[in-house]
Amino acid sequence: MLNSYHVLPSYKLRSYTSYYCHYQGIPETVRLSNPAMDAMTDLRRVKAVTTASTVSVNTALQKMIYAEVRLLLVTDADDIIVGVITARDIMGEKPVNYAAESRVPREAVLVEHIMTPAEHIQVLKISDVLRSSVGDIIITLKEANRQHALVVETTASTSWTMNTTPSPSSEIVRGIFSTSKIGKQLGIEIQSTGRVQNFAELEALLNEERPPRVPLGHSTIPRHKNVPPFI
DSSP states (O other): GGGGOOOOOOOOOOOOOOOOOOSSSOSSOOOOBBGGGGGGGEESSOOEEEEHHHHHHHHHHHHHHHOOOSEEEEETTSSOOOEEHHHHHHHHHHHHHHHHTTTTTGGGHHHHHEEGGGGOEEEEEEEHHTTHHHHHHHHHHHHHTTTTEEEEEEEOOOOOOTTSSOOEEEEEEEEEEEHHHHHHHSSSOOOSSSSOSHHHHHHHHHHSOOOOOTTTTTTOOOOOOOOSSSS
């Protein structure tokens, strides 16, 4: 049986050999005029972070911290999205209010109790995103007072279960926008509340908080605020 296989030849590692670094396709820095795709977490290249609706909010928060994200897709056993939950949901008043109204301890508050159900989620279409800039995304998120946006694309339906009727096409979540991630790429911290009415106002904010350029050989401490450690 082993005669069917062969030993591969080995070679000495050459000097100055580097390695392939993991790169998800998102540049570390962007400008307002950059294509919106430069700021989108593309789920074709990055594994989506998900959770079940039946886990506790404390467990969901720990998963966010471990995965360095601020949003989890809530999915069922068939990988269908049934909702989303964010760090702001968990660390805000929702769990407290639910625990008080239901007379249960916080440990008993589950993701399904405070998540945003799928039927209430507003999404962007990839066809619009491909024609947009980073600035467009910032204005869109601020106008809706949201920290995240899901991006969907139409895809041919290739599978279904016995209990569902197949359709010629369906939508799949292609990517996610995050204000904190975009802010990190811009070099500033974008607040989730309030509205930026025009690009001039945002440009003023950028100019105020962007660290000054320094000549090579010099260093300086950035003046912009620290970005939270997870998206």
